[in-house]
Amino acid sequence: xxxxxxxxxxxxxxxxxxxxxxxxxxxxxxxxGIAGSYVVVKRIGFLSGGIAHTVLAGxxxxxxxxxxxxxxxxxxxxIAAILIGVVKLNWKQDEDILIAAVxxxxxxxxxxxxxxxxxxxxxxxxxxxxxxLLVSRQGLxxxxxxxxxxxxxxxxxxxxxxxxxxxxxxxxxxGIRVDLVYIxxxxxxxxxxxxxxxxxxxxxxxxxxxxxxxxxAQLTRSFSSMILAxxxxxxxxxxxxxxxxxxxxxPSGATMVLTAGLxxxxxLIFARRVRY
Amino acid sequence: xxxxxDIENVSFDYGAVPVLENVSLKIGEEEFIGLIGPxxxxxxxxxxxxxxxxxxxxxxxxxxxxxxxxxxxxxxYVPQYPIFNRAFPITVKETVLMGSIDADDHxxxxxxxxxxxxxxxxxxxxxxxxxxxxxxxxxxxxxxxVWIARALCSQxxxxxxxxxxxxxxxxAEEDIFALLKEYNAHMTILVxxxxxxxxxxxxxRVACLNQTLICHDVEAIDGKTVEELYGGxxxxxxxxxxxx
Numbered sequence: 402x403x404x405x406x407x408x409x410x411x412x413x414x415x416x417x418x419x420x421x422x423x424x425x426x427x428x429x430x431x432x433x434g435i436a437g438s439y440v441v442v443k444r445i446g447f448l449s450g451g452i453a454h455t456v457l458a459g460x461x462x463x464x465x466x467x468x469x470x471x472x473x474x475x476x477x478x479x480i481a482a483i484l485i486g487v488v489k490l491n492w493k494q495d496e497d498i499l500i501a502a503v504x505x506x507x508x509x510x511x512x513x514x515x516x517x518x519x520x521x522x523x524x525x526x527x528x529x530x531x532x533x534l535l536v537s538r539q540g541l542x543x544x545x546x547x548x549x550x551x552x553x554x555x556x557x558x559x560x561x562x563x564x565x566x567x568x569x570x571x572x573x574x575x576g577i578r579v580d581l582v583y584i585x586x587x588x589x590x591x592x593x594x595x596x597x598x599x600x601x602x603x604x605x606x607x608x609x610x611x612x613x614x615x616x617x618a619q620l621t622r623s624f625s626s627m628i629l630a631x632x633x634x635x636x637x638x639x640x641x642x643x644x645x646x647x648x649x650x651x652p653s654g655a656t657m658v659l660t661a662g663l664x665x666x667x668x669l670i671f672a673r674r675v676r677y
Numbered sequence: 678x679x680x681x682x683d684i685e686n687v688s689f690d691y692g693a694v695p696v697l698e699n700v701s702l703k704i705g706e707e708e709f710i711g712l713i714g715p716x717x718x719x720x721x722x723x724x725x726x727x728x729x730x731x732x733x734x735x736x737x738x739x740x741x742x743x744x745x746x747x748x749x750x751x752x753x754y755v756p757q758y759p760i761f762n763r764a765f766p767i768t769v770k771e772t773v774l775m776g777s778i779d780a781d782d783h784x785x786x787x788x789x790x791x792x793x794x795x796x797x798x799x800x801x802x803x804x805x806x807x808x809x810x811x812x813x814x815x816x817x818x819x820x821x822x823v824w825i826a827r828a829l830c831s832q833x834x835x836x837x838x839x840x841x842x843x844x845x846x847x848x849a850e851e852d853i854f855a856l857l858k859e860y861n862a863h864m865t866i867l868v869x870x871x872x873x874x875x876x877x878x879x880x881x882r883v884a885c886l887n888q889t890l891i892c893h894d895v896e897a898i899d900g901k902t903v904e905e906l907y908g909g910x911x912x913x914x915x916x917x918x919x920x921x
Contacts, residue, residue: 560778563778568761571754619764622767623771624767
C-alpha cells in the first residue's frame with residue numbers, strides 16, 4: 402500500500418480519466434448502498450442478478466442500432482425489473498425457473514445483437530466486467546441523474562418501502578398497494594444496477610450490490626443507518642479497489658468486488674456484536 | 678343490531694381440500710371472542726378471509742359494514758408467525774411505529790399523533806425500556822409484545838390475534854390476556870387459540886371451528902363439545918369461567 406498510494410496520487414493529479422473514475426466510485430456507491438440495503442433485507446439477490454444480466458439485451462440492441470449502450474441499458478433494466486416483478490408476484494411457485502429463464506434469454510438477445518453489429522466487438526468484455534477507467538463525462542452525468550432520481554424516490558417512499566420490505570402481509574393490511582410498491586422498488590434496484598455496470602460490469606454487479614449492504618446490516622440497528630453504512634462501505638471498497646488495481650494493472654471491477662468481499666468476511670468475524 | 682364482523686355462509690377450499698363449509702359468525706361490538714379448533718381446522722383461513730387476504734368461494738363477509746379489503750386498515754392484526762428477516766436492522770420503536778403507516782404516509786418521519794400513539798402502546802406493553810434495542814436481541818415473549826404493540830399502534834376498532842401466545846410461557850400469556858381484557862373495553866377482539874381451557878376464562882364466547890363452525894357461550898362448553906370438535910381424542914380439561 403505504501404508503494405501504491407503515492408503513485409496513485411501522482412497519477413490522479415495528472416490524469417483526467419482517473420479523476421473521472423474516482424468520481425464514478427462516489428456516484429455509484431450512493432446508488433449501490435441504497436439499493437443494496439433493500440436487496441439484502443428483502444433477500445432478493447437472485448432476482449437482482451436476473452435484472453442485471455437481462456440488461457445485456459438492451460445494451461446489445463442499442464449497440465446494434467449504433468446508440469450508446471448505456472442509454473439502452475436504462476429501458477432494458479426497467480423492463481427486466483417489471484417483468485421479473487410480475488413473475489414474482491403472480492407465479493411464485495415457479496419463480497426460480499422463470500427468473501433464470503428471463504436472465505439467460507436477456508443475455509442471449511444481447512449476444513445475438515452484438516454479434517450482428519458491424520465492427521470489432523471489443524466492448525462486450527467491458528459490458529460484462531466493466532471498465533471504470535473508460536467512464537466518460539457523459540457517463541458521469543448519467544450516473545449523477547440516476548443518483549438524484551434514486552435518492553428522491555427513496556426519500557418520498559421511505560416508509561412505504563420499509564413496511565413492505567419488513568412484512569408484506571402486514572403492509573397489505575395497512576392498505577399499502579404492496580404489488581405496486583414492490584415493482585417500484587425493483588425499478589429502483591434496476592436503475593442502481595445501470596449505475597454500477599460501467600464500474601464492475603453486469604456480471605459482478607450483484608456482488609457489489611450485496612456485500613457492502615450485508616456488511617452494513619451486521620453493524621447497524623436501524624434501517625436508515627444501514628443505508629448510510631452501506632454507502633460508506635461501498636465507497637471504501639470501490640476506492641480501495643481502484644487504488645489497489647491501478648499499479649499492477651489488475652481488472653478494477655474484480656478488485657473492487659474482492660475488496661468488498663474481504664470487508665464482509667472481516668465484519669462477519671470481528672464485528673458481529675457491535676451495532677450502531 | 679350492528680355487527681362488527683358479519684360472516685355469512687362462507688365456504689373456502691384450497692383446490693380439492695375443503696377448509697370451511699357454510700361458516701356463519703356474527704361478532705358484535707366490544708365482544709371478546711375466542712376462535713378455537715384443531716390444527717388445520719380452518720382458523721387461520723377464516724382470519725385471512727376476515728382480513729381480505731383471501732376471497733371466499735361462496736358466502737359473504739362484511740367488516741364494519743364494508744368489504745374486508747376496505748375495512749382492514751381499521752383492524753389491528755397480530756399474525757401467528759410474522760414472516761420477517763431476523764437480521765433486518767430495525768429497533769423495537771421503529772417496528773411498533775410501522776403499525777401506524779398507511780397508504781398516504783410518505784417521507785421518513787412520523788406525525789406527532791403517530792409518535793404519541795406509539796409511545797402509549799409501548800408503555801402499555803412494557804416496551805419502553807427496550808425501545809431502542811434491535812429486534813434481533815429480543816426474546817420470544819418480548820417479540821410477541823412488539824407484534825401486539827404494532828397492531829395496536831394504528832388505534833384499531835377490531836383486534837385480531839392468531840395464536841398470540843403460542844411461543845411464550847404461561848405467565849407471560851396471562852399478562853397478555855389481562856391486557857387484552859382492558860383493551861376490550863373499547864375494542865372488539867377476536868383471538869385464535871388451540872388452548873380452550875385457557876382462553877375460556879377471558880372471552881365472552883367461543884367459536885369452535887373444524888371445517889364447520891359451532892358457537893358457544895363459555896358456560897356451555899363441556900366434555901361433549903370438546904369431543905365433537907376434536908373427535909374424542911382429547912381428555913376434558915377443567916376450567917373456570919370468568920365471564921366479565
